[in-house]
Amino acid sequence: MSEWVEIVDSLENKISKMLHKVQLLKQRNSDLQRELQELKSANQEALSAARVWEEKYESLKLAESMLGSETNKREAKLKINALIRELDHCIVQLSE
Numbered sequence: 001m002s003e004w005v006e007i008v009d010s011l012e013n014k015i016s017k018m019l020h021k022v023q024l025l026k027q028r029n030s031d032l033q034r035e036l037q038e039l040k041s042a043n044q045e046a047l048s049a050a051r052v053w054e055e056k057y058e059s060l061k062l063a064e065s066m067l068g069s070e071t072n073k074r075e076a077k078l079k080i081n082a083l084i085r086e087l088d089h090c091i092v093q094l095s096e
Contacts, residue, residue, distance in 0.1 A: 065076035 062076055062079055065073050
C-alpha cells in the first residue's frame with residue numbers, strides 16, 4: 001500500500017512541477033509577444049522615417065538639378081516628363 005502512496009505522491013509532485021513550467025512558459029510567451037509587437041512598431045517607424053528621408057533626398061536631387069547641376073539634369077527631365085504625363089492623365093479623366 002505504501003508503494004501506491006509513493007507513486008501517487010511522485011505523480012503529484014511531477015504534475016505540480018509540470019504545471020509550474022507551463023505557467024512559466026505562458027508568462028515567457030506573453031513577454032515575447034509583447035516584445036514582438038514593440039519591435040514591429042519600431043520597425044514600422046524606422047521604415048516610415050526611411051521613406052521620408054528617401055523622398056527628401058529625391059526632392060533635393062531634383063532641386064539641385066533644376067538649379068543647373070549637370071549631373072542630375074537627365075533625371076530632372078525624366079521626372080518633369082513623368083509629372084506632365086500624370087497631369088495629362090488627370091485632365092483626360094476629368095474631361096470624361
